[in-house]
Amino acid sequence: MPFDPNVLRRDFPILKKKFSASGKESDKQIPLVYLDNASATHKPRQVMDAVKNYYEESNSNVHRAIHKLGEKATYLYEESRKKIAGFINAESANEIIFTRGATESINLAASSWGRKFLVDGDEIILSEMEHHSNLIPWQQLSIELGVKLKFIPFLENGTLDLSKLESLFSDRTRLVAVTQMSNVFGTINNVKEIIRFSHSRNVSVFLDGAQSVSHIPVDVKDLDCDFLAASGHKMCGPTGIGFLYVKRKWLDQMPPYQFGGEMIGSVWLDRAEWAEIPYKFEAGTPNVAGAIGLGSAIDYLSKIGMKNIHEYEIKLTAYAREKLKEISDLKIFGNPPEQGGVLSFYLGKIHPHDVGQFLDNEGIAVRAGHHCAQPLMRKLAVPATVRASFYFYNTHEEIDKLVEGIIKVRKFFNHGI
Numbered sequence: 434m435p436f437d438p439n440v441l442r443r444d445f446p447i448l449k450k451k452f453s454a455s456g457k458e459s460d461k462q463i464p465l466v467y468l469d470n471a472s473a474t475h476k477p478r479q480v481m482d483a484v485k486n487y488y489e490e491s492n493s494n495v496h497r498a499i500h501k502l503g504e505k506a507t508y509l510y511e512e513s514r515k516k517i518a519g520f521i522n523a524e525s526a527n528e529i530i531f532t533r534g535a536t537e538s539i540n541l542a543a544s545s546w547g548r549k550f551l552v553d554g555d556e557i558i559l560s561e562m563e564h565h566s567n568l569i570p571w572q573q574l575s576i577e578l579g580v581k582l583k584f585i586p587f588l589e590n591g592t593l594d595l596s597k598l599e600s601l602f603s604d605r606t607r608l609v610a611v612t613q614m615s616n617v618f619g620t621i622n623n624v625k626e627i628i629r630f631s632h633s634r635n636v637s638v639f640l641d642g643a644q645s646v647s648h649i650p651v652d653v654k655d656l657d658c659d660f661l662a663a664s665g666h667k668m669c670g671p672t673g674i675g676f677l678y679v680k681r682k683w684l685d686q687m688p689p690y691q692f693g694g695e696m697i698g699s700v701w702l703d704r705a706e707w708a709e710i711p712y713k714f715e716a717g718t719p720n721v722a723g724a725i726g727l728g729s730a731i732d733y734l735s736k737i738g739m740k741n742i743h744e745y746e747i748k749l750t751a752y753a754r755e756k757l758k759e760i761s762d763l764k765i766f767g768n769p770p771e772q773g774g775v776l777s778f779y780l781g782k783i784h785p786h787d788v789g790q791f792l793d794n795e796g797i798a799v800r801a802g803h804h805c806a807q808p809l810m811r812k813l814a815v816p817a818t819v820r821a822s823f824y825f826y827n828t829h830e831e832i833d834k835l836v837e838g839i840i841k842v843r844k845f846f847n848h849g850i
């Protein structure tokens with residue numbers, strides 16, 4: 434079936450909803466233009482049905498019960514793990530650890546791998562464009578262990594300055610942890626080159642895939658990354674579920690991250706042995722419904738095709754950039770050659786929060802803020818930006834509405850046009 438966002442939109446009940454500026458049902462109802470997909474995407478009916486069906490037909494805990502419901506729940510949960518492995522082309526489903534999302538995935542790696550393999554004086558290379566989730570866990574580790582952090586700078590066009598990469602390496606470099614796609618500029622970073630170079634120095638690479646996995650084809654075998662983190666809610670799945678991919682060679686050596694039920698092999702009063710991988714990293718009852726929903730989201734995305742999604746978003750973003758450029762005083766941050774569906778901008782001297790609030794009253798949902806990237810904002814010398822972020826269900830008409838909305842914002846704040 435040819436790719437058609439208007440057909441796909443029919444799967445998303447929330448996209449049919451209308452809202453009033455005041456929130457009162459008696460006021461004029463306007464359609465929703467949702468352009469905050471880098472924060473969270475909407476869910477198709479298929480994903481909601483998968484979660485509902487689990488609760489209605491197989492609700493039970495996993496891995497423990499020998500009854501039929503428990504077997505069914507375990508089967509569905511493990512099928513989802515296999516689907517994730519297939520989606521990112523992992524060698525085996527055992528390389529996939531279910532987590533609450535990208536943030537927990539990064540904390541898991543920092544806590545488990547970091548504490549096991551890093552010592553005082555070692556170095557980690559991050560970038561200046563990291564989301565706080567891929568900064569603070571490493572920052573805290575550096576404070577605790579005496580590990581030094583170094584940063585790949587970004588250039589004005591929103592790309593990483595890889596000409597600086599070599600100079601950041603030393604014989605104490607142990608890890609490079611970078612985002613595959615920036616949540617502020619939309620830059621798709623050349624992580625393949627970063628991984629190639631790092632591995633040539635025997636240095637491991639952690640990829641924050643929170644933005645990339647939902648928008649571009651990601652193949653961990655082809656990339657050869659050591660770790661990859663992602664969140665379900667950014668890829669049509671439920672909230673509170675995500676995963677960490679860990680290359681097999683690390684898994685056996687990494688200690689558990691949390692302790693309790695589900696993650697043990699045998700327990701005595703004074704000691705315990707751990708379960709097999711990946712279960713030793715999944716302490717306690719997991720988010721079974723979330724994992725099943727994520728499996729269904731992966732089925733949904735795979736049916737559309739990640740290549741189709743990426744190609745469509747390239748066109749949509751180019752269209753948005755051209756249209757926004759026509760608005761005087763509007764400054765788009767970054768213009769990377771490889772970009773996903775994210776545009777951050779500033780409108781004259783109008784505070785991004787005012788722009789966001791005004792647009793919301795017009796039925797247009799964008800993000801206004803620091804986007805959990807305060808060091809990046811500081812380098813841009815702005816407190817915040819407005820961010821419009823797209824997904825495969827957004828249309829060119831919605832971009833037109835965004836542009837009309839921004840023109841109204843300018844007029845309202847007396848800037849003329």
Ligand code: PLP
Nearest residue numbers: 534535536564566616641643664
């Ligand atoms: N990394 C990036 C690049 C992000 O954009 C986000 C969320 O916006 C995260 C990490 C954290 O994801 P989550 O809040 O789902 O854990």
